[in-house]
Amino acid sequence: MSRLVVASIGPASSVQDGGRLGAQRYGLTVSGAMDRLSLAAANTLLGNEPFAASVEIGPFGAAFTARDGAVRVAISGAPRNADIAGNPVAMDTSVTVKDGETLTLGFARGGAFTYLAIEGAIKGEPVFGSLAVNARAGLGSPYSRPLQAGDEFSVDAASGAGELRIELPKPMSGPIRVVLGPQDDEFDDANKALFLGSEWKISATSDRMGYRLEGPAIKHLHGHNIVSDGTVNGSIQVPGNGSPIALMMDRGTSGGYPKIATVITADVGRLAQTSAGTAFRFRAVSMAEAQDEARKFAQLIRNLPDRLRSADSVALNIEALSDANVAGYAVSAMDAGTWQVTAEP
Amino acid sequence: MAATLPPPRLLPSGDSAVTVEFSRTIDDDANQRVLALDKALAANPIDGITETVPTYRSLLVHYDPGKIGFDALGDKLLPIAIQPPPPVTKARRWRVPVAYGGEHGIDLEDVAKALNTTPDDIVARHAGGDYKVAMIGFTPGWSYLSGLDKSLHMSRRQNPRLLTPAGTISIGGVQAGIQCLAAPSGWHLLGRTPVRTYQLHRNPTFLTEPGDRVTFFPIDHKTFEELDRAAEAGEIVAEQVDA
Numbered sequence: 001m002s003r004l005v006v007a008s009i010g011p012a013s014s015v016q017d018g019g020r021l022g023a024q025r026y027g028l029t030v031s032g033a034m035d036r037l038s039l040a041a042a043n044t045l046l047g048n049e050p051f052a053a054s055v056e057i058g059p060f061g062a063a064f065t066a067r068d069g070a071v072r073v074a075i076s077g078a079p080r081n082a083d084i085a086g087n088p089v090a091m092d093t094s095v096t097v098k099d100g101e102t103l104t105l106g107f108a109r110g111g112a113f114t115y116l117a118i119e120g121a122i123k124g125e126p127v128f129g130s131l132a133v134n135a136r137a138g139l140g141s142p143y144s145r146p147l148q149a150g151d152e153f154s155v156d157a158a159s160g161a162g163e164l165r166i167e168l169p170k171p172m173s174g175p176i177r178v179v180l181g182p183q184d185d186e187f188d189d190a191n192k193a194l195f196l197g198s199e200w201k202i203s204a205t206s207d208r209m210g211y212r213l214e215g216p217a218i219k220h221l222h223g224h225n226i227v228s229d230g231t232v233n234g235s236i237q238v239p240g241n242g243s244p245i246a247l248m249m250d251r252g253t254s255g256g257y258p259k260i261a262t263v264i265t266a267d268v269g270r271l272a273q274t275s276a277g278t279a280f281r282f283r284a285v286s287m288a289e290a291q292d293e294a295r296k297f298a299q300l301i302r303n304l305p306d307r308l309r310s311a312d313s314v315a316l317n318i319e320a321l322s323d324a325n326v327a328g329y330a331v332s333a334m335d336a337g338t339w340q341v342t343a344e345p
Numbered sequence: 346m347a348a349t350l351p352p353p354r355l356l357p358s359g360d361s362a363v364t365v366e367f368s369r370t371i372d373d374d375a376n377q378r379v380l381a382l383d384k385a386l387a388a389n390p391i392d393g394i395t396e397t398v399p400t401y402r403s404l405l406v407h408y409d410p411g412k413i414g415f416d417a418l419g420d421k422l423l424p425i426a427i428q429p430p431p432p433v434t435k436a437r438r439w440r441v442p443v444a445y446g447g448e449h450g451i452d453l454e455d456v457a458k459a460l461n462t463t464p465d466d467i468v469a470r471h472a473g474g475d476y477k478v479a480m481i482g483f484t485p486g487w488s489y490l491s492g493l494d495k496s497l498h499m500s501r502r503q504n505p506r507l508l509t510p511a512g513t514i515s516i517g518g519v520q521a522g523i524q525c526l527a528a529p530s531g532w533h534l535l536g537r538t539p540v541r542t543y544q545l546h547r548n549p550t551f552l553t554e555p556g557d558r559v560t561f562f563p564i565d566h567k568t569f570e571e572l573d574r575a576a577e578a579g580e581i582v583a584e585q586v587d588a
Contacts, residue, residue: 230405
């Protein structure tokens with residue numbers, strides 16, 4: 001066994017996986033990764049199950065040191081500078097941290113959460129089938145709280161497998177898509193239009209439980225008390241002050257404010273990765289479109305292994321670039337299309 | 346053939362869950378139908394349903410849209426949901442100790458003022474109630490109670506508090522509640538109980554079940570401290586009696 005020691009880490013960083021399903025009927029919070037696609041990409045790079053337990057790193061920097069042997073890891077999610085002893089490490093790649101070396105990650109340059117997966121996954125004692133940290137409920141393993149400097153993970157020794165990169169589809173941009181309901185009839189047409197037509201920003205007081213949205217006040221038709229009912233990831237509830245809250249992974253399993261709309265499954269991670277203060281909009285889609293997108297999203301995650309490439313291919317291309325330019329071809333490293341020329345024998 | 350009941354509303358909760366709503370208000374009959382549908386789905390599972398969450402007036406059904414679509418699921422749920430629920434079996438009752446007011450119930454005086462009465466009167470009305478656990482939700486063990494005295498119905502706070510203490514006993518709208526863990530809340534805080542409705546390494550982990558009956562009795566703040574220590578050590582400090 002090797003150890004991976006947390007040399008430094010910022011707030012809002014914790015062990016997360018696919019979440020704690022099956023006991024929402026007792027109020028057991030689901031938790032799990034805020035951006036499931038990035039969690040799955042990092043794990044896939046190492047041959048782990050897509051939703052295996054990994055480190056979810058919040059917007060600030062972090063550093064991890066390998067002890068008692070090498071540790072193979074992979075990073076995906078919010079982009080940031082990363083290096084081992086000054087040698088850059090690219091996002092969406094695996095890398096082996098040798099014994100005594102430190103992988104240093106800068107702050108998120110966009111988005112909020114980056115996932116550090118570990119070959120063989122983080123080990124711990126699952127509670128209700130999950131290691132995911134829910135600090136409020138005192139749940140999670142091996143630490144039932146956000147990570148701190150000095151924490152460490154007992155992990156598999158690095159396999160020595162060749163390093164990989166994963167080619168993810170270009171991140172979607174544009175409005176966050178929602179399905180109206182379940183309580184859209186608690187709002188009149190003007191207020192629904194205000195919700196869908198306005199620009200929103202995520203408040204700095206947001207956390208893994210909910211993203212508070214700053215924008216116009218949304219008024220209820222019959223007041224803000226409804227009888228508490230069930231919530232899902234992405235439920236957008238409107239409390240009495242009219243400022244909507246998008247419920248995220250540490251959400252309560254039920255809530256008593258009217259829910260005007262629900263973020264579609266395929267876009268929950270995208271909302272999670274929207275930085276505080278960044279303006280965005282919502283767009284309503286049909287149930288048919290939302291379910292079609294949910295199926296495509298599940299398929300994308302299932303088929304992530306098809307997107308793995310040898311990490312060496314990048315290095316080879318740099319040599320090819322040098323050779324080609326020496327030979328007199330005008331080849332740009334920034335334009336993937338031109339590689340087709342040099343790839344020919 | 347038994348007569349069927351009016352069908353519930355099927356409200357979309359995103360692309361992977363549907364709220365099967367039997368009533369818009371707190372209604373014991375609706376709650377019985379919720380619990381009956383929940384039981385029926387546990388006994389005869391529909392392929393694609395991943396989890397169900399009973400609440401006061403609706404059953405939230407989580408499902409995998411890769412296995413079943415919204416319309417197809419609705420077609421399967423409705424015939425089950427219109428069946429009359431079986432009669433209620435005998436329930437157990439919990440007597441729950443509460444330290445009212447002061448630091449443990451910071452809204453007690455404001456609630457009394459808003460309702461033009463005294464804090465003692467609010468305590469008497471709250472503790473004198475006969476409640477039923479209608480659902481458990483929001484955070485682990487948070488037991489939502491029906492049966493709150495009508496004179497105590499009042500709107501929730503306009504601005505929810507970001508953190509309220511573990512064990513909070515509170516009221517919100519027409520509901521009463523036992524909160525287990527520290528959590529945000531927009532309810533009015535009347536007191537605190539040392540009872541843990543959820544405790545991870547205790548058997549049972551979850552103390553209350555939907556359908557249980559609940560009454561409260563006042564304790565002083567010193568007794569609270571004693572019972573709180575016992576509860577922390579894993580003791581169940583609520584009294585269980587036959588309903």
